[in-house]
């Protein structure tokens with residue numbers, strides 16, 4: 001296939017890009033045919049000429065490759081899974097290939113079995129390859145196109161589907177859908193489906209007729225982008241997912257089958273690290289009154305469609321999603337509990353952290369599911385918690401409740417009159433809410449009373465979509481602690497009721513406060529999404545600190561934790577856009593499962609920790625890995641987070657392995673979270689703010705793992721940047737237009753004097769306090785004196801102090817100045833070694849400032865400033881995602897504009913065509929365009945808001961990178 005691709009590219013004079021295509025997972029013609037122009041940049045194709053060539057090639061491939069649209073596939077074949085929906089299923093090494101005719105190659109035999117169908121997939125589904133082939137034979141013309149049919153397991157479902165009557169009301173859609181709720185027993189929760197469970201978008205055309213019904217819409221699938229926001233091929237994750245889940249035993253029944261034979265099968269499925277479920281609420285009274293329809297039929301027990309009407313091109317766009325569970329309108333909270341939170345209860349009794357959170361648009365049923373006072377999952381979990389506490393082996397434990405909310409980026413204790421709280425991480429990267437009041441609870445009634453009390457303090461408000469809308473993220477924690485040692489925590493179970501994602505229109509005619517709340521909510525949810533993306537990308541650094549929400553939820557995602565997400569949706573047409581957003585969001589989280597499942601199996605935490613260590617091999621390499629193995633052998637699973645190997649290479653630090661090791665000891669009496677949490681200590685510990693914590697947690701100084709050359713490179717980069725950073729002006733607290741000063745321009749002495757007033761004083765005071773060298777000191781004196789101090793502890797504290805000062809210094813600069821090119825955020829630094837200073841001095845001379853520069857700059861120079869390359873990469877990815885998202889918004893803007901322009905144009909046409917147009921008609925038309933115009937304005941407002949939230953999130957990242965943290969106080 002690679003040869004074929006090369007041949008094709010060569011003919012179009014694009015063969016020089018072969019490597020770019022391959023490295024992005026495009027190794028087949030059908031993948032090539034799916035490329036959209038948006039993907040060109042990611043593939044490194046920037047020259048206009050080459051872009052044109054690629055465009056032409058893609059177009060001709062689309063013509064040549066068999067799809068229903070181009071008529072190369074029989075109309076009796078459902079087009080749903082026609083073209084390369086799951087190209088990953090094709091074994092490219094063995095699949096027969098149909099060459100496009102322009103390559104003048106013969107089409108291979110259509111039904112060659114070969115590797116066209118994944119053997120695993122068919123076996124795991126209990127369906128023989130032959131049966132699939134024969135099924136396909138019935139529906140596929142005997143032409144070359146059939147190879148594509150063979151590749152997609154979904155065609156099997158089509159054949160099954162055809163034997164069943166389609167449910168009333170959905171006939172046009174279910175006819176071509178793969179599964180039916182009517183036959184759960186005959187449609188096992190197969191892995192085959194799981195392998196095919198990525199989002200599939202379909203178009204249903206109103207225009208075309210089918211054999212069965214006059215106006216049966218034809219279904220067409222829209223092209224999914226091949227590359228995700230980061231330019232990474234999306235198919236890979238599907239492959240991973242399917243592979244990773246392939247060992248999960250299929251479940252032959254519906255959700256709530258109690259048969260014991262199936263129960264264990266259920267368990268293996270329920271014991272995944274991350275479960276993603278969807279709950280659909282019934283249409284509410286208002287929606288029924290408006291005559292709205294349910295456009296989100298569930299399909300089987302784990303799939304759901306959204307039939308999104310699309311007025312402009314007369315198609316219904318059908319989107320299919322598959323999750324671990326999809327709960328329909330009739331499923332009760334207790335049924336949902338069994339498949340979501342209940343497994344988490346057992347997990348925390350084994351010493352783990354578990355989180356169940358509800359995500360969805362405002363009014364979709366998050367609170368109803370999670371924190372309904374009487375029937376919420378928290379109550380049901382509490383019942384199980386107390387019955388487990390009654391068992392002899394747990395009698396030494398007590399349950400505690402903590403309940404707080406995140407409102408407008410601040411934490412408030414709902415059980416202590418909304419006292420302000422602070423999120424911190426302890427030395428083991430556990431998230432600790434400092435100051436959180438916890439009440440011991442003895443039974444469910446106690447819990448409900450305490451909850452009720454806290455719930456009354458929760459920030460709620462009325463929005464257009466929900467008269468009792470939660471305007472905050474609420475987190476209810478049930479903590480298991482030894483009765484005799486309240487400072488230890490055995491297990492933590494959190495229920496999170498996220499504030500609803502919303503659009504401007506959802507808020508209705510609301511005040512500025514409500515709009516600001518909405519913007520903040522959207523921003524934090526966006527941050528959550530970015531964290532999920534980062535985790536999805538297997539990044540060592542995840543931007544948890546981007547928002548309070550992500551900070552607090554961090555331990556739901558890292559280390560040995562279990563998470564269950566319940567995405568709640570409103571099924572009516574008016575909310576289709578929101579529903580799609582929610583499901584896409586959930587789909588992203590689902591992709592994380594691949595990563596989690598690779599490392600976590602269903603055993604007890606300790607066993608899992610061992611499995612993790614072994615399976616995380618690919619996470620480490622070379623010496624670091626050996627070192628880790630040795631440590632595991634020497635110290636059991638206790639691996640310190642600031643450990644370095646002899647090469648100075650850092651062992652992984654971002655939770656995962658280290659946290660696992662630390663937290664799952666062999667001795668049951670040693671508690672995994674056996675930590676004196678700071679909230680038990682005095683509050684003036686606060687001075688150790690989040691920033692310093694960050695330095696603290698990372699513990700080690702990654703710089704020490706860098707070579708001198710690396711250090712110098714980084715310094716050059718910093719210095720170059722700091723030149724421009726000095727020259728610009730931009731206020732952190734007063735965002736405004738950027739002003740560029742000419743290069744080399746520096747702040748005036750007056751400005752320096754001004755900006756230094758506050759910060760210098762404070763810094764100096766601190767220095768006096770800590771015997772830090774004065775800022776007036778020569779930069780190298782500072783370094784030498786620091787490096788001369790070989791006492792590790794004092795160096796560390798010195799470094800921390802410098803870190804704080806550095807940030808204050810930076811902050812003081814930003815509070816007065818403005819720049820588009822600020823230096824990157826200081827992550828870690830250490831005093832220079834003498835041999836490094838020499839090189840550094842050279843760099844300073846060649847790049848940096850003259851002697852007469854104010855002492856502040858000298859101070860800045862004297863630090864070894866470095867940015868973790870992971871972080872730079874992270875930022876770049878974030879920026880890329882921002883561009884993509886704002887691009888999407890711009891597309892929507894264009895659509896809106898086109899729509900309204902067309903209406904206006906048709907109005908003009910009518911005017912011209914019909915001079916005798918009477919005034920009644922004119923009035924009717926005016927009303928129509930007025931309505932349209934308002935609709936246009938509302939939609940535009942929403943789109944712009946989304947765009948702004950995206951831009952805001954990026955700017956938040958910029959501030960974070962530049963060290964402008966909110967909690968750096970002056």
Ligand SMILES: Nc1ncnc2c1ncn2[C@@H]1O[C@H](COP(=O)(O)OP(=O)(O)OP(=O)(O)O)[C@@H](O)[C@H]1O
Pocket residue numbers: 280281282284329360361362363364365366367368369466468469470471498499500501568
């Ligand atoms: N599955 C369901 N069955 C019946 N009623 C439901 C269901 N889900 C939600 N509702 C009702 O819908 C309304 C809105 O639900 P809820 O307050 O839980 O939404 P929400 O997602 O928490 O909204 P917000 O984000 O604005 O707080 C409530 O009146 C609730 O009783």
